[in-house]
Amino acid sequence: MITTPLTDALVRGAAELEQTARGVLPHRLPAWVRTRFPDPQLMGAESRPSGVRIALATTASTVELVLHTTYASYRGTTRPRGCVDLVVDGVDVASRQLDGGDHVETDLATGTTAVHEGDACTVRFTGLSTEDKTVEIWLPHNETVHLVELRTDAPVRPVESGRRIWLHHGSSISHGSNATRPTGIWPAVAARRGDVELHSLGFGGSAMVDPFTARVMRDRPADLISVKLGINVANFDLMRLRAFVPAVHGFLDTIRDGHPDTPLVLMSPIFCGIYEDTPGPGGMDLDALAEGRVVFTATGPHGPLPQLTLKIIRDALASVVDNRDDDPNLHYLDGTTLYGEQDAVAHPLPDALHPDAETHELMGRRFAEHAFAPGGPFSLRATPA
Template identity: 55%
Template sequence: MTDVPLDLLASLVRGALELERTDRGLLPHRLPAWARAQSDDPQLHLVETQPAGVRLVLRTSAARLELDVLPTKRRYVGAPARPDGWYDVLVGGELVDRQQAPGGNVLDVDMMTGASTPTAGESTTLAIALPAGEKDVAVWLPHDEQTELIALRADAPVAPVADDRRRWVHHGSSISHGSVAVHPTEPWPVVAARLAGLDLVNLGLGGSALLDPFVARTIRDTPADVISLKIGINLVNQDLVRRRALGPAVHGWLDTIRDGHPETPIRLVSPVFCGIHEAVPGPTGPDMEALAEGRVAFVATGDPEAVARGALTLEVVREVLAEVVDRRGDPQLEYVDGLALYGPADAERLPLPDNLHPDSATHRLIGERFAALGDWDRADRQASLAQRKPMLADEDSAVFEERAATR
């Protein structure tokens, strides 16, 4: 086995916006250092280092790879233990292996206060067997587990792979990040990117899709052929803004992004269905009865009467986002109703396990529906959702059957 130089290892990383050189290796970041410096929110700093959509992509004739990683696991006080993250290995686009990295650092998080306590751990070596011959290999890192890349070894030379696909930059909440999907190729943006043949940069930031100006500037400065922005659920979760502020804030976000991408197609996506917050404002809180039973679930704690005073619900957010797109008159800006990706009828058959996040099967449904929207060019978007319903119904049936089989 031969060590891959750290600079070459860095060139194999896709989907990260920055690689931090640590004492031991490389830590992928999904926000650049200048942006991270503009927030002291521990949640944001935690999730942007979780490498959702980040993968190693290489060409090699090697029969074996060894990847040394140092994961950081989260444990929530009083909640069931979270499973270790997974590494998905694809050869020629086909899944050939899945592995976990036991051990590593541990971060104990108090859900009530947000305080966290770190405990240092040791790195793990993943031994990856590959089929014979020259091939393209992708190792998708755990989407919900901070992963420091320590070293890579191979029994044959490795090289970067040129990628001429269109680059898709997507921003959203924990649903875009991948909660509570199990494997890193299962979050809906990954599903959609693979179906549509796009090179994904996933800026889904769990709990942190909050219209922060530094995120808009990050998207502005990131090369992209197509962009999507899924906005709303975190604003309701945190009861962060009122209706009066939401429209201008979204306009400002789009203005900033347009400074760097004046003609890039953008899809503005409203929230998917979430029963607890359709008509009830935030904030969102833990379901204490569920915790007492050893389950993690969430409830809406806001006052429905506050909607008349400007509080946000998902119904209100969808109205405002549609109004923003209509007012801008931007031919390269498209509104996508989140209910067309996952709506009330879907929730009847595929309920959100914790009342907030979709599971792996539902992620697949959302990703397939997003990919089914077709090309991002306006001329190719004329088919209505009603015209697509027969195809989507078939997909619904397949996903429902898969989910039922795993219960």
């Protein structure tokens, strides 16, 4: 078997790669953000490589990836482990569930955290065609990953996709919460349908209209951009309307400093019954937790000033786009187009907040049908020359 170093030439969708004692750690935010604002929630989210994959050309029939993961859970509950997906010449070939790795277990009753150390895991794919082909290994969206070693039975080389780059920012729903496979998160579903290169800045619990995220997006190469805001602002009770609207304008202004003409879609939250008319902050349903289930709830209203609900946020984001009518390449997408109140009947959110695997597929398909269709904001005709 041939061992190939994992470098920027092979790893797609990451901002940078950190060399560590355990191996290569893909980051989706650059070091300057991680140094200035090492918030534990954000640091955990950015290190889980949603949308990141290893892409190579090879005649190899066997591909092995050794990786050391870190996964999190709440004491008394179970959640499925992450997966590594194999895609060959654009076709899903196999998926392998991870084992081993470090386990970070949090006791919500006491707030304490225990770390259980585990071993590295080897993911092996065999029986591949010996013809020259493009291989993509999609990393788990829900576990932090150190890439230890890539082994193949034939040489590999980098590939240039030639596809347009789609840069997307959003919350845990964009990150992939409750999806079961990395290729099954809704942005990945949409990207593959639209034949574009996904660079995901979906951060669980961390779509906070942060200025540094806008600066990262300003400086990243992108042919297409989307920003999905609102749910974290509501469930953290982060802002009131007076602060939220100028913050969104500032976020868009910063992106436009680097991408003045790039097609840009501003998306509002999908339907989420607990926050439609009730503000945050969010909390856990303790009765469900006692039964070993994770279910979220909204705890508002609080305080003398009106708080943000999803209905208020959707109206606010639509008004932001209306008031920027000098930007013909800025588009608004109501998130309930991807998942609305009627969908909640057929596809209820299992934890009252995040879509399940089937709903991720539905949302990805609907976004692709909207954005990449002729005349859509991401159609080939819409992309500036």
